[in-house]
Amino acid sequence: LLIAEVALSVVLLVSAGLTVRTFLVLQHTNSGVSAEHVLLVGVPLPAKKYTTLEQRNLFTQQLLERVSSLPAVQGASVGAPFGGPQTTYRIVGQPATEQRRLTVSLVGADHLRTFGIALRAGRMFDASDVLRGDRVALVNETAARLWPAGESPIGSRMRLGVLEQVPPGILADKTRDPEVTIIGIVADTRNA
Secondary structure (H helix, E strand, O other): OHHHHHHHHHHHHHHHHHHHHHHHHHHOOOOOOOOOOOOOOOOOOOOOOOOOHHHHHHHHHHHHHHHHOOOOOOOOOOEOOOOOOEEEEEEOOOOOOOOEEEEOOOEOOOHHHHHOOOEEEEOOOOHHHHHHOOOEEEEEHHHHOOOOOOOOOOOOEEEEHHHHOOOOOOOOOOOOOOEEEEEEEEOOOOOO
């Protein structure tokens, strides 16, 4: 019994030590996001009340104006900033291969500035892109390596499976092709 207790104590001590070590390493890991003085708030929009893109845009615009006018607020954005739906994709103009997947984050025009994410090439979203429901996208540095070496993804198009499954009016006009135009490359961030 004494040997079993000592063995169990050693296992627990080693496990606790590894947990603390992992925690300390994670505390010093660069996430690529400036999280100091950032507040995330969930604001679900009932689909029955906000049925059109215009209604959702108006609500979002009014919310961002009110939040931005608060004292000490330096930036405000909307979206799902840390990961979102996984989707299949295909780069237009490249041969179709096996089904590949990537994670899509749906964010507002000021998202990158609000979270301190660096733009590496191209341009950021702007408010007119969002209000019109343009199908434009930014890819991170890892996703930019999906294109052949030496080829820039900026200006190319990517077909996203998630846009084929969207009900009409949710993100943009469903009658358009489920493709996005890449407008910029941003720094990698950690989603978890």
